[in-house]
Amino acid sequence: MKLGALSRSRTxxxxxxxxxxxxxxxxxxxxxxxxxxxxDAFTAVRWQWxxxxxxxxxxxxxxxxxAWTTIVKQALEPPQPRFPLVFSAFSVGLFANAVLPGRxxxxxxxxxxxxxxxxxxxxxxALIGTVFAHRLFDLIPSLLLVVYVLLTAKVPxxxxxxLEVALGVGFGLLTFGIASARRRGSTSITELxxxxxxxxxxxxxxxxxxxxxxxxxxAFFQSLGWFCQLLAVYSAMRAFDIHAPLPAAAVVLVLxxxxxxxxxxxxxxxxxxxxxxxxxITYGVAKARGIAYGFGLQAIEASVGxxxxxFFLAREGLSFAMLRVMPGAExxxxxxxxxxxxxxxxxxxxxxxxx
Numbered sequence: 001m002k003l004g005a006l007s008r009s010r011t012x013x014x015x016x017x018x019x020x021x022x023x024x025x026x027x028x029x030x031x032x033x034x035x036x037x038x039x040d041a042f043t044a045v046r047w048q049w050x051x052x053x054x055x056x057x058x059x060x061x062x063x064x065x066x067a068w069t070t071i072v073k074q075a076l077e078p079p080q081p082r083f084p085l086v087f088s089a090f091s092v093g094l095f096a097n098a099v100l101p102g103r104x105x106x107x108x109x110x111x112x113x114x115x116x117x118x119x120x121x122x123x124x125x126a127l128i129g130t131v132f133a134h135r136l137f138d139l140i141p142s143l144l145l146v147v148y149v150l151l152t153a154k155v156p157x158x159x160x161x162x163l164e165v166a167l168g169v170g171f172g173l174l175t176f177g178i179a180s181a182r183r184r185g186s187t188s189i190t191e192l193x194x195x196x197x198x199x200x201x202x203x204x205x206x207x208x209x210x211x212x213x214x215x216x217x218x219a220f221f222q223s224l225g226w227f228c229q230l231l232a233v234y235s236a237m238r239a240f241d242i243h244a245p246l247p248a249a250a251v252v253l254v255l256x257x258x259x260x261x262x263x264x265x266x267x268x269x270x271x272x273x274x275x276x277x278x279x280x281i282t283y284g285v286a287k288a289r290g291i292a293y294g295f296g297l298q299a300i301e302a303s304v305g306x307x308x309x310x311f312f313l314a315r316e317g318l319s320f321a322m323l324r325v326m327p328g329a330e331x332x333x334x335x336x337x338x339x340x341x342x343x344x345x346x347x348x349x350x351x352x353x354x355x
Contacts, residue, residue: 057229063221065087072113072130086113094308106131233249240289242285252280276290
């Protein structure tokens with residue numbers, strides 16, 4: 001069997017993910033804390049702080065959707081989607097990322113948005129490019145957060161290398177993105193290879209960088225979204241009776257994002273909890289309480305994505321099965337009238353489930 005066929009095999013990917021998950025689970029169970037103490041930590045949770053953390057996470061989702069709306073409006077010719085439609089698509093993408101492996105939510109939000117826009121050549125390419133641009137704007141607050149952590153927080157020695165690498169790579173990607181930005185257009189990408197297609201789509205999405213004011217607005221909303229998430233992490237600490245300062249919450253947020261950068265299995269459960277609990281030890285937080293907090297924090301964040309995403313998934317008339325067959329980047333540029341739609345793939349999705 002060829003290497004390409006192996007990489008596309010669902011069975012192989014599932015087997016590898018299960019093996020990695022089982023290995024991490026066994027390691028956490030063997031080397032982990034007293035699980036009785038972990039369970040005890042949940043009995044003393046202050047639920048009013050949980051509600052505050054959920055509210056801040058929801059606010060973070062809304063302002064990040066505003067950032068994507070700003071980027072989309074710069075990448076598309078009129079008529080352009082309004083915020084409610086963009087927020088709906090963004091929420092469906094969050095749901096897909098929470099319940100499916102491989103960051104399929106990035107394609108899901110593009111597919112949801114495309115099906116509600118007038119069909120025209122180049123829409124897929126431009127919208128996929130806006131996802132690249134939206135992630136690029138993530139680099140601005142994330143770099144600021146890493147600098148804040150390095151200057152103010154008690155960072156474990158083993159984490160310094162990860163933070164420094166993240167800082168260097170992030171700065172390099174931000175510089176490359178700004179230099180590669182391309183003005184809005186409808187250049188065909190059908191004759192390009194897969195790698196050049198991705199680069200071209202990304203450059204179209206970065207058209208917002210040619211407009212200083214919209215770029216500043218998008219950067220502001222994305223930074224505000226990260227700040228709300230930081231406050232949510234801090235509030236969740238209070239829910240678990242952890243009274244570490246704000247820099248500790250910043251360390252948790254940075255390392256949690258690094259731990260979920262490559263989705264090896266849904267949620268990277270186990271790896272995330274270790275990334276959260278270990279740095280808190282330097283703040284005097286017991287490992288058992290840190291692990292419990294890690295599970296609680298991940299549940300709080302997932303509840304927003306799953307809850308809001310489920311609502312908008314139903315509102316869009318979609319199903320979970322349809323998310324699994326969202327069109328890929330190869331559908332980015334097709335003749336008008338032949339654009340693949342989610343509805344067209346629904347019978348195939350049902351066949352997968354019945355099979």
